[in-house]
Amino acid sequence: MQKTIPVWDIWVRLGHWSIVLGIVFQQISGGDAEYIDVHATVGILLGGWVLFRILWGFIGPKYARFSSFPPPNPIRAKESLKRVLTRQPEKVPGHSAIGGLAVYLFLMLIFLTALTGMSSSDDILFDGPLAPLIPAAMVSLAGTIHPILSDLLLAIIGVHLIAITWHVTVMKEPLIRGMLTGRKPAFEQEPGDPHAFSSVIFLKGLIYSLLTLGLTYGIIGIYLRW
Ligand code: HEM
Ligand code: HEM
Incomplete structure (x- = not known):
């Protein structure tokens, strides 16, 4: 048995699988007038998740933090991509x-x-909660860009799924198991982060996720919409 260490805390994992469900739902419900209210609600909550994930990137446990990600520079990115293509984990x-x-x-x-x-409107049945606050030209631009961005998101998800499949099947890295159980193979040079699975992290994530999602939905969904 390969030795594993705790890497993805419960909020990274719960967040990941929730946005997967949310985005699948958004793709199916988008553009269907009958579901526009649910589409708007789920979309606002997805925006709230992004705010939570950014906050968690600063206050979460080690591997959730942006400071533990390799620095985002083009040379490292190129090297990293080369390693994937040449099957060197x-x-x-x-x-x-x-x-x-x-x-x-x-x-x-x-x-x-x-x-x-949130900024688009169909001029008949639906006004996004931010639409009344911005000039008409921006509302119209938002309506044009929204489907383009959601298609782009779909394309990036496609690349993500191909990359994950490659890592799991060709490079034999158990990444999906990692995103399910939180544990990934231990590498000698890394001590791991047992703290990621502690009840303190559970409570901290619970409080901050409720705060970010609650504030986002409270302000955008409830206060601005009704
Ligand atoms: C709507 C579709 C999806 C979106 C938007 C998405 C997005 C993401 C994001 C944002 C992360 C980073 C997690 C974080 O640090 O918080 C991630 C990681 C990951 N995703 Fe997805 N994902 C999607 C679907 C899937 C599916 C269907 C699978 C598996 C079958 C998957 C497997 C993974 C794995 C294994 C990682 C961790 C990779 C690693 O260990 O470095 N994702 N994904
Ligand atoms: C990440 C979140 C979201 C995703 C992935 C998403 C995805 C989509 C998709 C796929 C469509 C269909 C586009 C087409 O007809 O080709 C759509 C349409 C629409 N969405 Fe979203 N959406 C999101 C968030 C939101 C939010 C927060 C609102 C409003 C509060 C919203 C309002 C609308 C409206 C009004 C339409 C129909 C008009 C249009 O095509 O612009 N969406 N969305």
Whole structure:
């Protein structure tokens, strides 16, 4: 049996699988007038998750923190991509250089998709909660960009799934198990972070996720909408 260490805390994992469900739902419900209210609610919560994940990137346990991601520079990213293509696993428990960049891209894209959704209007049945606050030209631009961003998000998800499949099947790295159980192979140079699975982290994440999601939905969903 390969030795493993705790890497992804419960909030990284819960967040990941919740946004997977949320985004699948958004793709199915988007553009269907019957589901527009649920689409808006789930979209606002996805925006709230991005805020939580950014906060968690500063106050969460070691491997959730942006400071533990390899520095996002083009040379390291190129090296990291080369390693993937030549099937040489990067022996790091957290995100690889290219994986870290993908996280930033996901956060930006999900946030912008949610933001343009909140700013769009169909002029008949639906006004996004931010639409009454901005000039008409921006509302119209948001309505044009929203479907483009959601398609771009879909494309990046496609690349993500191909990359994960490659890592798991060709490079024999148990990444999916890692995102399910939180544990990944231990590499000698890394001490691991048992703290990631502590009840303090559980409570801290619970409080901050409720705060960020509650504030986002409270301000954007409830206060601005009704
Ligand atoms: C809507 C679809 C998806 C989106 C938007 C998405 C997004 C993300 C994000 C943002 C992360 C970084 C997690 C963090 O640090 O907080 C991540 C990591 C990961 N995702 Fe996904 N994901 C999607 C679907 C999937 C699926 C279907 C699988 C597996 C079958 C998967 C497997 C993984 C794994 C294994 C990691 C961790 C990689 C590592 O160990 O470095 N993802 N994903
Ligand atoms: C990450 C979050 C979101 C995703 C992935 C998403 C995805 C989508 C998709 C795939 C469509 C269909 C586009 C088409 O017809 O080709 C759509 C349409 C729409 N979405 Fe979203 N959406 C998100 C957030 C939101 C939010 C927060 C709101 C409003 C509060 C919103 C409001 C709308 C509206 C009004 C439409 C129909 C008009 C249009 O095409 O612009 N969406 N969305």
